[in-house]
Amino acid sequence: MADGDVWGGNRFDAGEWGNISMTPYRVSIVSAVAVVAASMVPQAIAAKPPQIKASFGSGLAIDIKKGKKVASTGNNGKIKLKRGAYRFVLAENSQFHNYRLVNAKGRTIKGKFGKRKRKVVTGVSATRSKPFIYTVNLKKGSYVLLxxxxFQQKMKVKITVK
Ligand SMILES: [Cu+2]
Incomplete structure (x- = not known):
């Protein structure tokens, strides 16, 4: 009985090993795919537009990150940018403030939000654990993130695009 159990166990183990021996093969395929994917990542990052990070503290804070350089401003600040695409990373961390990106005519600008085009505007009472991310193509001209x-208390930042 005991021998039978042991052999049974061994046979079972052999089967297990059979399955396990398959596993490294599968893993190696997966890791090869992962290596290919990883090698593609640096290019994807390089192609990513510069980030404009905004958050609410005692007022409106905007950090514009271009590589390792950061330009920051608070209320009524001014920032100059080159034309092109930017990733607006808007931290909606307050129930009392919102974001709106307008052009010189006061019209709300549209950006890519996920796969859709949407106006760059968030709700005042809305808070969110993740920031709202819009990719916006900034053309020559001036914009205001407000x-x-x-707005009357100068909770706005002027963005001049050349
Ligand atoms: Cu506000």
Whole structure:
């Protein structure tokens, strides 16, 4: 009985090993795919537009990250940019503020939000654990990233694009 169990166990183990021996093969295929994917990542990162990070503290804070360089401004600040695509990373961390990106005519600009084109505007009372991310193509001209309730209190940042 005991021998039978042992052999049974061994046979079972042999089967297990049979399965396990398949596993490294599968893993090696997966890791090869991962290596190819990883080798493609640096290019994807290089092609990513510069980030414009905005958040609410005591006012509106905007950091523009281009590589390792960061330009920062608070309320009523000014920032100059070259024309092109930018990733607006808008941290919606307050129930009292919102973001709106307008052009010189005061029209709300559209950006790519996921796969859709949407106006770059967030809700005042909305808070979100993840930032809203819009990819916006900035053309020559001036823009204002503002907070609607506090625009009169100069909760805005002017972006001049050359
Ligand atoms: Cu505000």
């Amino acid at each position: 907070c609607d309730p506090h």
